[in-house]
Structures are given as structure tokens and as C-alpha cells.
Amino acid sequence: MTRPDHSTYREWLNLDADGALPAESRARLDEHLAACPECRAERAELFALSNLLQRSSVPVRPDFRQQVMSSLPSAGWESRSPRTWAFPAAVFALLAGVAAFTMGGRGAHSSLLSALTAVAGMFRASAVAGAGLISASWKGLGMAFAATLSSPMSLGAFGVFVLCVNLVLVSLLRRRRSGAAEAGRERSRR
Amino acid sequence: MTQGAEPPTDEELVEAVLEGDRERFGVLVDRYQGRLVSYLFRLLRNVDDAHDLAQDVLVKVYQVLDRFDAQFKFSTWLFRVAQNAAIDQIRRRRLKLVSLRQDDDEGEGRDWDLPSPERGPYGEMRNRERGDAIQEAIDALPWEYRELILLRHFGELPYEEIAHLKQMPLGTVKNKLFRGRQMLKEKLQDFLED
Numbered sequence: 360m361t362r363p364d365h366s367t368y369r370e371w372l373n374l375d376a377d378g379a380l381p382a383e384s385r386a387r388l389d390e391h392l393a394a395c396p397e398c399r400a401e402r403a404e405l406f407a408l409s410n411l412l413q414r415s416s417v418p419v420r421p422d423f424r425q426q427v428m429s430s431l432p433s434a435g436w437e438s439r440s441p442r443t444w445a446f447p448a449a450v451f452a453l454l455a456g457v458a459a460f461t462m463g464g465r466g467a468h469s470s471l472l473s474a475l476t477a478v479a480g481m482f483r484a485s486a487v488a489g490a491g492l493i494s495a496s497w498k499g500l501g502m503a504f505a506a507t508l509s510s511p512m513s514l515g516a517f518g519v520f521v522l523c524v525n526l527v528l529v530s531l532l533r534r535r536r537s538g539a540a541e542a543g544r545e546r547s548r549r
Numbered sequence: 550m551t552q553g554a555e556p557p558t559d560e561e562l563v564e565a566v567l568e569g570d571r572e573r574f575g576v577l578v579d580r581y582q583g584r585l586v587s588y589l590f591r592l593l594r595n596v597d598d599a600h601d602l603a604q605d606v607l608v609k610v611y612q613v614l615d616r617f618d619a620q621f622k623f624s625t626w627l628f629r630v631a632q633n634a635a636i637d638q639i640r641r642r643r644l645k646l647v648s649l650r651q652d653d654d655e656g657e658g659r660d661w662d663l664p665s666p667e668r669g670p671y672g673e674m675r676n677r678e679r680g681d682a683i684q685e686a687i688d689a690l691p692w693e694y695r696e697l698i699l700l701r702h703f704g705e706l707p708y709e710e711i712a713h714l715k716q717m718p719l720g721t722v723k724n725k726l727f728r729g730r731q732m733l734k735e736k737l738q739d740f741l742e743d
Binding site: 404 | 567569571572574575578579582583586587590596599600603604607608611612613614615679680683701702703707708723726727730733734737740741742
């Protein structure tokens with residue numbers, strides 16, 4: 360086994376101070392430390408530094424947890440359901456069951472096949488309807504855009520409209536920022 | 550969910566919160582509040598600001614908890630959000646991270662009281678000196694070392710998580726931490742024997 364050089368021992372000392380020294384290096388480091396006063400001093404300093412930094416941690420206010428918990432808003436994800444695949448899976452199974460029931464009278468194998476075909480047909484119909492809706496929306500948007508560009512008057516009106524919307528947004532943003540700053544100052548006073 | 554003596558992992562707690570057990574978020578708050586406040590304090594240098602921002606960070610994390618990817622560590626995510634929030638705040642307030650003395654001159658107050666067993670006027674003075682020296686030594690570090698030192702010693706993140714958070718190779722993280730510590734040791738030599 361080759362003997363590690365001094366820089367390796369220095370690296371191990373740092374890892375040791377972080378509690379991250381692999382077990383297989385521990386014995387070799389201990390052996391080296393027994394014979395190297397310089398590394399022993401380095402080790403003592405590293406542990407003293409870690410201790411010093413740890414002691415300088417800031418105590419947390421006793422009511423911090425309560426403040427956090429009481430200020431939790433209702434997050435968007437709380438109202439979104441279903442949150443898992445259980446609900447969609449149940450709906451799918453129900454639809455498949457209904458389809459199988461309505462196609463009853465045939466053999467079990469063909470019933471299941473028919474049910475799956477029916478559900479697949481239903482999804483296909485939904486996809487076609489969705490695609491049609493998107494296509495119609497794009498066409499409508501295109502027509503509106505063409506109408507806007509058709510005359511200088513309508514183009515000017517559109518420009519004024521965009522400007523007004525921007526002004527409203529900027530004023531809302533400013534109000535929100537000043538509200539947040541006020542809240543921050545209030546917290547500092549508290 | 551893990552039952553019995555084993556405490557639940559962060560990821561299990563997140564899952565429980567997402568399933569509607571809001572109170573479990575309190576366990577995560579308990580788990581991280583000390584590290585988060587200390588970490589933010591070293592960046593912002595004000596106890597009240599550190600508490601306020603830590604609260605904001607936890608609320609923000611709660612709001613987007615459903616975006617947490619359980620294949621990563623919750624602590625990595627939390628400290629990434631905290632670091633970004635602190636940097637934003639530093640930029641907004643134009644805090645200068647060069648010198649505590651300079652801050653005093655400009656009226657930016659230092660505001661902390663380090664816990665210490667030392668009592669009496671001399672002990673308090675020594676605590677104050679030590680607190681100032683630690684902050685000055687940290688502030689004097691180049692940012693690339695400082696951010697890693699803070700994540701390791703105050704955020705208590707392991708090397709692997711720091712590497713993931715900063716998107717650095719593990720060897721680079723170790724190297725920068727070692728060099729950062731050397732710089733701190735030199736600056737804080739007088740206090741290492743206390």
C-alpha cells in the first residue's frame with residue numbers, strides 16, 4: 360500500500376472535521392497523527408474553528424414556528440384535486456365497467472375488449488373535439504388580428520388599449536411593492 | 550410513512566403535507582429553523598431580517614410544495630430558495646458585504662447577541678469581539694468560498710448536497726471548503742484557543 364502524501368492527510372483532516380472521513384482512512388490518519396505534530400495542531404485548529412462557528416449560531420425566536428404556521432396561506436395545490444392517480448384510475452375503471460355492462464350479453468373476453476374499445480373511442484372523441492376547439496380559437500384570433508390591422512383607426516384604438524392595460528398593471532405592481540415594503544417595516548417594528 | 554422510533558424523513562413529511570396533513574409542515578419548520586435563520590443571518594447580518602426572510606422562505610416553499618421533486622433532498626431545495634431570496638434582498642437593499650465597520654458608519658446596525666457561557670463585563674466584551682471577528686472573517690472571504698462555508702457550517706448541508714445545489718463537482722466543493730477554512734483560520738487565530 361502506498362503511503363499518502365501530506366496534502367492527502369490535510370484533506371482527510373478537513374473531512375474528519377466535517378465528520379465525513381471514510382472509515383478506511385481513519386486508521387491511517389490516526390497512525391499519521393501519532394507521528395506528526397504539525398497535523399495534530401492542524402486538526403486541533405480545524406475542530407476549534409468548527410466549534411467556534413457552531414457556537415456563533417443565532418438562537419431562533421421561541422414563537423418562530425407558530426408565526427410560520429399561522430402565516431401559511433392556502434396554497435394552490437391544496438385545492439387542486441385529484442392529487443394522485445387514484446381518482447383518475449377509479450374513473451377509468453368505472454367507465455370501463457359501465458361500458459362492459461352496457462355491452463353485456465356477450466362473453467367475458469369480448470365484453471372486456473368492447474369496454475376498452477368504447478373507452479378508447481371516448482378518449483378519441485375528446486381529443487378530436489379538443490383539437491377542433493383549438494383550431495377554431497386560432498382562426499378566431501387570426502380574424503381578430505386581421506380586423507385590428509385593417510385600418511389605422513382600429514390599430515390606434517388597439518394601441519391605446521394596450522397602453523391602458525400596461526398602466527393598470529404598473530400601478531398594481533407599485534401598490535403591491537409598497538404594501539410589501541410596509542409589511543416588512545411593520546415586522547421590523549414588531 | 551415510517552412508524553415507530555424512526556423519525557420520518559423530510560420527503561415523507563412533504564408527502565404527508567401534500568396529502569392534507571398541514572401540521573406536518575411544522576415538523577419541517579422545527580427541523581430547519583435554526584439552520585435557516587443562522588445561515589440567513591450570516592448573509593444579511595441582522596437577526597430580525599434573518600427571521601423575517603426565513604419565514605418568507607418557508608411560506609414560499611409551502612406554496613409550491615407540490616413542485617418538490619422527491620428524488621432530490623428537501624434541504625437542498627430549501628437552501629437554494631433561501632440563498633436566492635437572500636441574494637435578492639441583499640441586492641434590493643444594497644447591503645455591502647465588505648465590512649461591519651463600514652456598516653456601522655452608514656448606520657446599518659449589527660443586531661445580534663451570541664449565546665455564550667461567558668458572563669460579566671469582560672465575557673460580554675469578549676463575546677462581542679468574537680462575534681465581530683467571525684462576521685468580519687466571513688465577509689472577507691471571496692463569495693465563491695463564503696457561500697460554501699455558510700452552506701456547510703450554518704446550513705449544515707453535506708458535501709454532496711452542496712455540490713448538487715451549486716452544480717459543482719464534489720472535488721471542487723471540497724477544495725473550496727478547505728481553502729475557505731484556511732482563510733477563516735488565519736483570520737480567527739486569536740479566537741481558536743478560547
